[in-house]
Amino acid sequence: MRLSSMADYAVVTMSAAARHCGGRRVSASQLAEETGLPVPTVQKLVSRLTAAGLLRSSRGVGGGLKLARPAAAITLADIIEAVEGPIALTPCVDTARHDCALDSGCTVKPHWGIVGSAVRSALADVPLTRLSEQSR
Template sequence: MRLSSMADYAVVTMSVAARHCGGARVSATELAEEAGLPLPTVQKLVSLLGRAGLLRSVRGAGGGLQLARPAAAITLADIVEAVEGPIALTACVQAGKHDCALEDNCTVRPHWGAVNEALRGALANVPLTQLAATPTAEPVRKVPA
């Protein structure tokens, strides 16, 4: 499984926004500059993330963008689903959204729901606070001679 570029960019954008949490509101232009992304891409993401209730736009003097809820209450699963829709490795688990030649005889289909829930659960265990944290250097591991 691989995230789409837009989902990846959404994670980067939300991480940048989280670093401003508690500070002044940030503009889409500032988010784009800090994330190293094109402004039109960030504007599209801001719209998607806003519709999902992850970002909030405040108008007027001192306006800008801010997280719609605390960074600790936003997960990687929330961000991915805001851009990609429900997390599903196969289309057969979504009602009316499958066209599979094996559908009538598939013995694996009943299990995909559990697999998808496990994947979503893993992504839901990664809070935005972790994604926004400045990485620390990991200790160098010595390779045995």
């Protein structure tokens, strides 16, 4: 399993935003500069992260971006789902999809939900505070 580049960049962006937590607001261009990501990429991520309720954006003088809730209350699962959607390891866990050739007789299909829940739970156990710590 591998995260998409956008999910990875979202984690990097949120970690940078968390380091400003409690301080002044930060702009998307400042986050881009701090992370080394292109400004358009950060702007796209900020839009998704704001829509998911992880960032709060204010316009005007003194405006900018802030975490929408404390960093300790934001998890790796929250960030990944903001960019990728619900965490599901295989398409067959989506009950609306029936495009698998093995769908009718698959003995593993009933278990993928359990596996997906375990993965999501593991990601939900990693708070943003941990991701935003400076490495030693």
